[in-house]
Amino acid sequence: MFNLIKNELIKIFKRKNIYILFLIGIIIITGYNVYEKTINNNINISEQYVRSYNQDLMYLENYEDLNIDESYSDILERVNLEKYAIEHNIKYNILLNTENKNAILPSDARILLMKFFNNFDIMIIFIIVYMASTIIYEEYNNGTIKNLLVKPHKRNSILFSKIITTIFVTLLIAIIVILFQYIIGGIIFGFDSYSLEAIRYNHITQNIDVMNLGYYILLMFTSKIPMYLLVILISLLLSVFINNIGINILISLGLYMSANLEVLFNNITKYLFMYNWDISKYIFGNVELINNNINSSILISCTWLILITVVLFIGFNRKDIVNE
Secondary structure: OHHHHHHHHHHHHOOHHHHHHHHHHHHHHHHHHHHHHHOOOOOOHHHHHHHHHHHHHHHHHOOOOOOOOOOHHHHHHHHHHHHHHHHOOOOOOOOOOOOOOOOOOOOOHHHHHHOHHHHHHHHHHHHHHHHHHHHHHHHHHHOHHHHHHHOOOOHHHHHHHHHHHHHHHHHHHHHHHHHHHHHHHHHHHOOHHHHOOEEEEEOOOOEEEEEOHHHHHHHHHHHHHHHHHHHHHHHHHHHHHOOOHHHHHHHHHHHHHHOOOHHHOOOOHHHOHHHOOOOHHHHOOOHHHOOOOHHHHHHHHHHHHHHHHHHHHHHHHHOOOOOO
């Protein structure tokens, strides 16, 4: 098993496309940080908080009468954070999810690190989808899968080694990309803001949660792992049943994108994996999710993980690989 995993790692790290995607991601992160640095400078933050709070409070109190294209929960979160910033004389941006368009606050390295998953989750997902979609497909396409089967390796061992390798590389890439944001943000904005704490509004407790920045990033990263695992397994499953890498990638990305389409969420689809795999949205809650249970979401995700894994192994074992 160790040799199989080692060989899979060697094959993955020999792929030029992985490095190209990674480089593109670093360029995007750098460009985003530079852009944020060049705008909204020399702003009186205290005045902006007061201005934004007064306007958002009016929006909140008259939400039913005003034609506002923002959700009630977003404005509620912003109002509570703005009030907290005013009361505690905070001189930096703590509005993570949304900002009042009429009172923009400047960014710093800390807030951009906190926004990492909001801004760049799609980048990690794309790398995962590409890697998982090709790790089996290329074995079929190049005929190298026959060499593995000639050797004394069981199909279950071959597939298991590919799953373990993809999970390991996924977590490694995600950690490296987060570190790049940390370093690039620190270089451009300065590392001082990393000493500040992470501040979030908790819709469940209706309180302000203040925590160590490192703990917050670890919490968010850990809560994303079920989504990463499911995306890996789905992409692997598609590569077993569909011999077209382009279609596999489009379907996997389509499932990821559909998770953000609330119009598709109902009493039936709420049991689908893509509406439950992102555990991070349940940690601080919001008005729309207040009646949902994080334990239910974890249970549904685990159930789908087991189901997809079983189908994946059955499909891989039954596939006529020798004749590909």
